[in-house]
Amino acid sequence: MISSPLMTVMVDAVRKAAKGLKRDYGEIENLQVSRKGPGNFVSAADRKAEEVLRDALMKARPGYGLILEESGNIEGQDKSHTWHVDPLDGTTNFLHGIPHFAISVGLERDGQIVAGVIYDPAKDELFVAERGKGAYLNNRRLRVSGRTDMADALVAYGSPYLGRGDHPKLLREVAAVMAVTGGARRFGSAALDLAYVACGRSDLYWERDLQTWDIAAGIILVREAGGFVTSADGGAEPLAARSVACGNENLHGELVKLLRRANA
Ligand code: IPD
Ligand code: CA
Ligand code: CA
Ligand code: CA
Helix, strand or coil, X not given: CCCCHHHHHHHHHHHHHHHXXXXXXXXXXXXXXXXXXXXXXXXXXXXXXXXXXXXXXXXXXXXXXXXXXXXXXXCCCEEEEEEEEEEEECHHHHHCCCCCCEEEEEEEECCEEEEEEEEECCCCEEEEEECCCEEXXXXXXXCCCCCCCHXXXXXXXXXXXXXXXXXXXXXXXXXXXXXXCCEEECCCCHHXXXXXXXXXXXXXXXXXXXXXXXXXXXXXXXXXXXXXXXXXCCCCCHHHHCCEEEECHHHHHHHHHHHHHHCC
């Protein structure tokens, strides 16, 4: 585990918000749900968890800015620090009673992600990483998978909501990946998709049309676990591109090449 004042702030905030999520998950049929766009839902659980996170982070680090999925941006006096907060990543899974969703909090300092926490309340799995201090799942140090052969690789991907992003392009990419790898999966939480690469469950993951709160924490997790993260096009700034391709050193380049060829 990482013991630092920053990690304590992040883990305490996330655990506090998770209590409400667990309660709400037990009674999803009573939750107030509204639609932000086609196929894109938000519930009272997302909003309540975000309030808890916002209050805890603002109290512990008053000057930092926040980028929050449900309530927008809050500017801080300290221009060099920004939290990226997704109070419930995998809302669709959550609302369908599928126990695969997470809270994700990442901290950006001067353009670089320096710490990330992703918590999966249904499985009680806490993923944490801080720059230079490694990545952990509960108390276990993480390392990306060591597979070297695409034919053995399990590859996760994500697809944007109805009416957003380029679905035909994604289908070309998925077909290309399925033709040469051990399996393709769409789990439904970008934060956990990144965390699963960090802990070696998935070998690779890619997705486009994301937001910074989906990926900020996961990017540092994968990097601190020894993995490579770029944008889906292979660019060096996934956070700015709001897209990711990640995996171990052996296979990451293969994935990026495969995606490029699928679109050529
Ligand atoms: C979504 C999930 C999903 C991804 C979508 C995200 P949300 O986040 O991470 O896996 O494919 O692009 O928007 O809305 O459940 O927080
Ligand atoms: Ca959402
Ligand atoms: Ca999300
Ligand atoms: Ca969300």
